Amino acid sequence: MTADALSWVMRRIVPLVAIVGLALAGTAAHAAEPAAKAAAAKKAPAKKKAPAQPTPFDGHYRGVLVPAPALNKGGCGLMSVPDFVIDRGKILGTPGLTTFEGNITMEGFLSGNMVQPDATKVPIQGRATDEPDGKHIRAGLIDSANNCAWTMELKKQ
DSSP: OOHHHHHHHHHHHHHHHHHHHHHHHHHHHHHHHHHHHHHHHHHSOOOOOOOOOOOTTOEEEEEEEEEOTTTOOSOOOOEEEEEEEEETTEEEOOSSSSEEEEEEOTTOEEEEEEEOTTSOEEEEEEEEEEETTEEEEEEEEEETTTTEEEEEEEEEO
């Protein structure tokens, strides 16, 4: 290659290579930007949840689980519920043979489980109401594994 030809290549090709190189570098930097933001978001400390608010239904309840005759196929009897506790919308388990877990909304809708001694969970769905004689919880429980069903009747103490 002659000196004139080499000079011509250098004047035409080198600037073109430089432009392509700058364009690629800009594209790579732009592509790395979302990844950098994602990494920064992962490193940012998690926001703490505000403490749960007390509900109008918080407190200690007592009552019974009454067998529902139409749904019971087994020998399911009356069960006493000596201490059913709601604190800030959470149903708290209390030590004993049978305990409860779950939540209640500000509007009084209850869902959760009755946890039996063998750790079997029986779903609960119900409603808390404010009546002239105090707050009440009424719910249904169906234990399909044992063919049992109850209506829960509790009153705030």
